[in-house]
Amino acid sequence: MNIWRIALKELLTLRDVKMLVFMIATPVLLVLILGTIVANGFHGSVAVGEIRVLYTNHSQEPILADSWNRFVEQSGRSGIAFERVRASADGKLEVENNRYVGYVEISDTGIKYYGNSRSRVESDIAQSMITAFEDRYRLASAVAKEDPEQAGVLLSGGESTDHVSETSVNGARQPGATDYYAIAMITLIVLYGAMTAAQLIETERKRRTAVRLLASPVTKAEIFAGKVAGNLLQNAIYILVVVLICKYMFNVYWGEHLGLVFLVLLSEIVFALSLGLGFSYIFREKAAGSILMMIIQVGAFVGGSYFPVDALSGFMRTVADFSPLEWTNDALLQIIYADHAAAAVQAISLNIGFSVLLLVAALLIMKRREGL
Amino acid sequence: MNILEIDRLSKTFGDFVAVDQVSLSIGEGEIFGFLGANGAGKSTTIHMIASLLRISKGEIRLLGKDITKHANFAKKNIGIVPQEIAIYEDMTAYENVRFFAGLYGIRGSELKERTLEALEFVGLGDKHAVYPKHFSGGMKRRLNIACAIAHRPKLLIMDEPTVGIDPQSRNHILNSVKKLNEMGCTILYTSHYMEEVEEICTRIAIIDHGKIIAQGTKKELKAIVTDQKNIWIEVRSTENADPGKLREIAGVKQVEIEDRVIKFTSDAGVNNLNKMIQQLMADEIEIRSVEEQEPNLESVFLTLTGRSLRD
Incomplete structure (x- = not known):
């Protein structure tokens, strides 16, 4: 009962109009501003231009030459034109001059592909098809040593002539800038909640009300739980309002699993709270604030708060994997745009798992301390 | 109970x-x-x-x-x-x-x-x-x-x-x-x-x-404080009062000046009231009244701890 009383007391801060406006207006304004400014960087669809690829075939292998010709013919029917390089022309130069999306050199040692970086999408499609062809040819060559008849079947493509299969689901639905930043800004604001959480117990100490709380028949754990529950509810209300504003004012798409989206966000609120509280006990007050700020800033940068991070690789990818924003944003994008509800499990597990560790650490330290 | x-x-x-x-x-x-x-x-x-x-x-x-x-x-x-x-x-x-x-x-x-x-x-x-x-x-x-x-x-x-x-x-x-x-x-x-x-x-x-x-x-x-007395002397002005000199009077332990009252804490066994008055007159300080205070909690505290409660 006392936990509920303390939680309700925390909720009274909702009456603070300035605070309410700040907590709701900040993410809404950021979504509006970033969604408008970066709108051109986000499109729901990608226009694919004409795909023309040059090639030279120096191979002496009749089977390869034969299969290649069949491949060129099939591709032509799909609208992808493979053209032999004229004797006077230089394939690489033609690509460099942006006249073709790629250039293929076929020899007995293998197939080499030169792509046009200015037509990346088209070049990638061509490359995927060539890779598929090459894989099939290699397989056929290996089989030919044992059973030449089966190799022929493989190279003719059997019943299938597909070289690239579509694997993305709901390709038509992609986040626009406002959609993306609605997710990114909400998760960022939630994580910033760690800064407030770091002050949760400290404010009771500063106001001296910690003395009264401890002198009353309430245990430290009850005070702790009440503060956490109150703050959790408070943040959940703020986030619910922001999500609804984004949905109805900016037409942000939240997918078919809004409940699951809230659950992931709720788990992030719990994480942010635990991070703030945990750090406020593990580190000294000011140090905790600085460390949290650093974690949030780096986490936001690599976690997709300012720009999508699909293209990150190497060291930055590894850093990004440790960002709570990355795993939360990624889960939300998958739930909303790929209809992949199971993505919630990993994000919720990580958020709650780390929360448990941080809260247990804070509780243990608090128990050992005199006072709160 | x-x-x-x-x-x-x-x-x-x-x-x-x-x-x-x-x-x-x-x-x-x-x-x-x-x-x-x-x-x-x-x-x-x-x-x-x-x-x-x-x-x-x-x-x-x-x-x-x-x-x-x-x-x-x-x-x-x-x-x-x-x-x-x-x-x-x-x-x-x-x-x-x-x-x-x-x-x-x-x-x-x-x-x-x-x-x-x-x-x-x-x-x-x-x-x-x-x-x-x-x-x-x-x-x-x-x-x-x-x-x-x-x-x-x-x-x-x-x-x-x-x-x-x-x-x-x-x-x-x-x-x-x-x-x-x-x-x-x-x-x-x-x-x-x-x-x-x-x-x-x-x-x-x-x-x-x-x-x-x-x-x-x-x-x-x-009752603990039987070995000291408190003498309060009200004066017209404390402008010329010199606490240093007043403290040199035999038996005086402490001198405090508050508004127009000079407060002496002294050994009870030393008869030094005359010397206090003489010193004040020598400093051309006009005396209005002299009062011996009953020991209070302040003096008890001072006696026991050697410092004032507000120190």
Whole structure:
């Protein structure tokens, strides 16, 4: 009962109009501003231009030459034109001059592909098809040593002539800038909640009300739980309002699993709270604030708060994997745009798992301390 | 019957001994003064009684029960008015009192009744819907008290409840303390204002360097100071007064100048009044009256600790 009383007391801060406006207006304004400014960087669809690829075939292998010709013919029917390089022309130069999306050199040692970086999408499609062809040819060559008849079947493509299969689901639905930043800004604001959480117990100490709380028949754990529950509810209300504003004012798409989206966000609120509280006990007050700020800033940068991070690789990818924003944003994008509800499990597990560790650490330290 | 019994209580912080083997008892219905200079161990003792600090050694019993073993019982029967104002500025006076009283298990209509009663008692009945940020210092102090009494504690600890407030609020608080006591509440009172302690306390303990150095009734404590006298000389102007010279007079231990009164603390056995007057006349200071003061708690404290309570 006392936990509920303390939680309700925390909720009274909702009456603070300035605070309410700040907590709701900040993410809404950021979504509006970033969604408008970066709108051109986000499109729901990608226009694919004409795909023309040059090639030279120096191979002496009749089977390869034969299969290649069949491949060129099939591709032509799909609208992808493979053209032999004229004797006077230089394939690489033609690509460099942006006249073709790629250039293929076929020899007995293998197939080499030169792509046009200015037509990346088209070049990638061509490359995927060539890779598929090459894989099939290699397989056929290996089989030919044992059973030449089966190799022929493989190279003719059997019943299938597909070289690239579509694997993305709901390709038509992609986040626009406002959609993306609605997710990114909400998760960022939630994580910033760690800064407030770091002050949760400290404010009771500063106001001296910690003395009264401890002198009353309430245990430290009850005070702790009440503060956490109150703050959790408070943040959940703020986030619910922001999500609804984004949905109805900016037409942000939240997918078919809004409940699951809230659950992931709720788990992030719990994480942010635990991070703030945990750090406020593990580190000294000011140090905790600085460390949290650093974690949030780096986490936001690599976690997709300012720009999508699909293209990150190497060291930055590894850093990004440790960002709570990355795993939360990624889960939300998958739930909303790929209809992949199971993505919630990993994000919720990580958020709650780390929360448990941080809260247990804070509780243990608090128990050992005199006072709160 | 004793409401509170403290037996060889000690508190250490690392190597530092803040409270050293303190023993005292407070009878039911008393207003017990607890005096000590800053850092003497007074607040540490109070905090251990209120279960805010762990006890290193010794025992505290409230109504015969060990407070460590019966923490909830002890907490329900103790109220604390902390030295610093401990209220929520973003909650109204009513919400503050109601919240803290609610933590003591009071519910429903009783909670509402007790909350309003406590606010009425401290003279804030008509301000129940006002946020404390609109209160004067004195009103905040009174709300600080209301938050501690709504659950009707048997023992109320008041730690410097009148610091930094106007005389009107101080009088209100002192009257409230007396009234609470008449209603059956035992009070443990600390203050830097000796006149307050003299006015309301029935028994007093003095703590210094973590140890109780004296305890008893006001009369018993004043009886300790038989070897010194206090002479107050009122003058027209203290402009020419030279405390250095006055202190050189045989037997004089201390000289304080307040407004137009020169206060001498001197050995009782030395007849030096003439010399004091002669020195003042030599300094061309016009004397208006001479008075020998009865020993007061201030002089008792000074004698026992070697310093003033406000040092």
